[in-house]
Amino acid sequence: IHRKKSAMLVKRTTMSLRREDGPKPTILVPHGQYCQWPHLILLCFAITSVEVLPTALSFTVLPPLYRSPHAGYSRHLRQVEVDGKHGGLRLSGSSDDIEQLEKIYDLRRFTKPDTVVSTVSSDSRRAATFTVLISACGAILGPFLDSYHSAFGVLQYDHPLLPLGDDLSGFLTTATWVPPLFGLAGFIIGWLYLLLDLYFSDGGGWISVNADVNKLYPDVPKILAGISLFTFQYWLSGFLFLNGADRLTITAIISVIAAGGFVTFDGTVAGLLVSLATAIGGPLIEYGLIHTLVGTGEGYHYTDSGEFGWGFPLWIIPVYFLGGPAVGNLSRGIWNWIGGKNPSTCEVCNDTRAQNCPNCDGKGYYTTNNKSISCKSCRGRGLVICRTCFDRYGDDPYDIENVRRIMSRLPD
Structure with a gap:
């Protein structure tokens, strides 16, 4: 130098x-x-x-505050501030503040599986009652739907059971093992719906994709309409087969009905997953039954062995798919009826998602020193989002960006 x-x-x-x-x-x-x-x-x-x-x-790397914690993680909340004096970065917040925040949000031991199990096991009587009712509904309704296919010649039982007499054989044609099998199907589909509804709905902080809470609380007309459409689809598939419709035509018609029925009566991610599982699992179970019960005298077979010789035509897949929304909404209705839980109108916002701004009393401005000043809390709209009904829609009250999106869609 x-x-x-x-x-x-x-x-x-x-x-x-x-x-x-x-x-x-x-x-x-x-x-x-x-x-x-x-x-x-x-x-x-x-x-x-x-x-x-x-x-x-x-430091532990974790999602921001507005995101849901992953199982096994604890959340450390620290702000990173710019140190203007020294031109560097500084971590702010004492350990006491962090401990207090963790107590407030109660995120340390929160995991999805624990919440699902605790929700279901908290009322064992309710769970047992639901199991009995949904299984009974499956065991009663299933054989009558299956009888449509027997009446139209879609399938035949080796030795059908006719408890109501030969004169009613077209009304109810079944076998001894069919009602228990449909009861088991109702049990599985019903519980899958409930558990996945819990998993994908708010549930105390989970990411919600079942955004419309009304879909989880179907009313009686909606439940009956879904079952009626499923029944009609079952009947129509047999009717088309009896009248000589080819496989492609039946598959196309039944698939359109199945897709429309799902969108109309369900439309949730939980319902989509269960319906797909039903559409795949149902034919697989039938494949096993057809080939296992051969020669036992208790078997059955489809008149049309299908496109690939599996023992059934492929149009049976969309028939099974629509069974998801039908049984799913029935399951939701039974579960809500047992628990006495039905969605009520929000007493604060009347389900409008907005309430008067408490800072300006809904005026959008306030007066000080004889001057009208636009309210910054509501940005002059006079409305803020209603935090009372966040849980009803599965929204996170700390997700500021989502709150802004919701408010931007609301009318003035």
Whole structure:
């Protein structure tokens, strides 16, 4: 530095990255005619790698506050502030503040499986009653629907059971093992619906994809309409088969009805998953029954062995698919009826999702010193989002961006 003026000038620049613990590193950066931007960028990257990454990795990396915690994680809430005085970064918030926030949000031991199990097991009598009712509904309704296919010649039992007499054989044709099998199907589909509804709905902080709470509380007309459409689809598939419709035509018609029925009467992610599982699992079970019961005298077979010789035509798949919404809404209705839980109108916002701004009393402005000032809380609209009914719609009250999206869609 003390050499002749013609020598290269060197300027010391002190760069400091401040942490809560540890010394402040001082790094000499040459500045002058030989210092170029690529060198400076690489040097900054090296500083970041050496100083910032170890500090970042020393803390648990977790989602932001408005996101749901993953199982097994605890949330450490610390803000990162810009230290204007020293030009660095600083972690703010004492350990006491963090402990208090964790107590408020109660996120330390929160896991999805625990919540599902606790919700179902909290009322064992309700769960047992639901199991009996949904199984009984499956055992009673299933054989009558299956009889449509027997009446139209879609399938035949080796030795059908006719408890109501030969004169009513077209009304009810079944076998001894059919009612219990349909009862088991009702049990499985019903519980899958309830558990997946719990999993995908709000449930105390989970990500909600069943946004419309009314879908989880179907009324009696909707339940009966869904079952009626499923019954009609069952009948129509047999009717088309009897009148010589080809496989592709039956598959196309039944698939359109199944898709329309799902969108109309369900439309939830839980329902879609269960319906797909039913559409796949049902034919697989039939494949096993057809080939296992051969020669036992208790078997059955489809008149049309199907496109691939599996023992059934492929149009049976959309028939099974529509069984999901029919049984699912019935399950929801039974579960809600047993528990006495039905959605009531929000007493604060009357289900409009908005309420008067408490800061300006719904005016959008307030008066001070004889001047009208636009309210910043509601941005002059006079309305703020209703936080009373957040749980009804599966929304997170701490997701600010989502709150803004909801408010932007609401009319003034």
